[in-house]
Amino acid sequence: DGVTSQQPYSKLILAVGANPIRLAIAGDGSDDIHVVNSLIDYRAFRENLAQRKDKRVVILGAGLIGCEFANDLLHSEYDITVIDLAPQPLGRLLPGHIASAFQQNLEEAGVKFALGTTVEKVSKINNGEDYAITLANGQTLVADLVLSAIGLQPNISLAKSADIQTSRGIITNGLLETNQADIYAIGDCAEVNGTLLPYVMPIMQQARALAKTLSGQQTAVHYPAMPVAVKTPAAPLTVLPAPVDVEVNWETEEFDDGMLAKAIDNEGTLRGFVLLGATAGKQRLTLTKLVPDLIPAQA
Known part of the structure; x- marks a missing residue:
């Protein structure tokens, strides 16, 4: 009023908070692209999904949220394709060799990837029941629903x-x-x-x-080393990113069900790690204790 x-x-x-980033995408279906950043968004996404006759979902973004959604929808037997401009999933979080293994695990579970390309156009087809997704590499996908998860x-x-x-x-x-x-x-x-x-x-x-x-007790925020658990059961993953301004070398140990990679700085200090698979995941607590605080506690 x-x-x-x-x-x-x-x-x-x-x-x-933060809002989902929306790409400028051509086509008469671009306004129908879902984003999920609240329970209201999620309810709308699931309700729309339930009304679709087929189970084909295209996800924009192979980052943390996109990969988690892909794994989640696999459990309900959806046909999932994840699109990203980066050459590998979780490109900002993982070194290349771990990203390749992570991608392979998700592909073996049923997720399809279209990487190194972007979406140019989303068009309604079949009287608005389906969407044609045109990629920059010339490929066209048909889906019942498009979900954008490209960041916040x-x-x-x-x-x-x-x-x-x-x-x-x-x-x-x-x-x-x-x-x-x-x-x-x-x-x-x-x-x-x-x-x-x-x-x-x-x-x-x-x-x-x-x-x-x-409450009257002036207290500075303290950031200890805080690993991020990625919710992808098809490829169990825990990541503690190394600080972006620190030069590191990766030391990798392989297991039957995955691998462990340590980010070591020039002074030999552990600054981050990636744990792929259940065996590597057991070392999460031990390794976390070795990594310096991101923001030290104030005396």
Whole structure:
């Protein structure tokens, strides 16, 4: 109704999250591409899926979310094709040789990949019952549903309008303070000391620290080494990414059901790791203890 109101505050926390990135794709079917970033999105996706006569789903994005969705839909016997411009899945998280093994495991489970290419057009066919997906490499796929999972964009528009400093996310210091007094940021929107980590464990660390600060006990956020478990049972995977500004060499150990790769810096310190398969996964806790904190605890 156009009516605005003001809400006084003593402390303000921006927990505005992130939105799925949407590609500009041609074709009369592009508006029907699903994104999932909430229970409402997910319900709409599943309801639409249930109405389709066939079980062909095309997923845009071979990152963490795209691969997890692909594995999940396999259990319901869907025909899944994952498309990505990168030459391998999880290209930002995994070294090449592990990415190849991960891809092979998912392919053996039934997932198909179209890599090194992008979607140019999504068109309605068969009276709107199906979609033709035209790829940049000249290939055309037919699907009942298209799901986009190409990543998240932190919501920074509100912060910008309030003259709060932003980069990829809303910039905060170790206390989760923005450059504006008494305004904090937390969650997928927060870029803490230059680091943006849209995962569960970092958000829990932020919440614990900020709760103490707001209760009168000023507490800086502490980021211990926090491995990410990728929910792909067809290829069990745990990743602790090495810091992007650290040069590392990979040392790999192979097992019958997977492999373990350690990211070692120039001083011989373990800075990250990748565990593929159940055997390697058993070393998660042992290895995590050897990796230095991303943001050390404050004394």
